[in-house]
Amino acid sequence: MYQFNEQFAAATRQFxxxxxxxxxxxxxxxxxxxxxQLTAIEDRVNATFAFLGEAAEARDFDSLKTLWxxxxxxxxxxxxxxxxxxxxxxxxxxxxxxxxxxxxxxQLETSAxxxxxxxxxxxxxxxxxxx
Numbered sequence: 266m267y268q269f270n271e272q273f274a275a276a277t278r279q280f281x282x283x284x285x286x287x288x289x290x291x292x293x294x295x296x297x298x299x300x301x302q303l304t305a306i307e308d309r310v311n312a313t314f315a316f317l318g319e320a321a322e323a324r325d326f327d328s329l330k331t332l333w334x335x336x337x338x339x340x341x342x343x344x345x346x347x348x349x350x351x352x353x354x355x356x357x358x359x360x361x362x363x364x365x366x367x368x369x370x371x372q373l374e375t376s377a378x379x380x381x382x383x384x385x386x387x388x389x390x391x392x393x394x395x396x
């Protein structure tokens with residue numbers, strides 16, 4: 266009974282360590298993606314307010330006509346930044362998921378080896394006691 270408790274405690278510790286590593290990877294990824302998104306939003310807001318500042322200073326139709334291409338340019342840059350940021354966030358998330366997958370794979374392989382070793386040991390002990 267004591268051996269079973271010891272094995273269970275070791276497996277529980279190993280699971281807790283792996284869960285902590287997975288959580289750390291996930292939180293690091295969330296922090297990086299949040300920072301990336303926040304920076305992109307800040308850049309887009311600054312560009313938009315700069316354009317709106319210029320638009321507020323327009324007093325006649327000719328100055329409004331010159332603002333049209335600038336507005337289109339700001340909108341295009343905002344869309345490009347949004348798409349680029351989304352791609353970066355997706356790339357970072359995929360890398361984090363790959364790291365979590367590798368961690369899980371190694372955990373499962375280690376558990377399978379330990380279980381197989383215990384089965385082999387029990388089989389040898391049973392065959393010795395049967396003789």
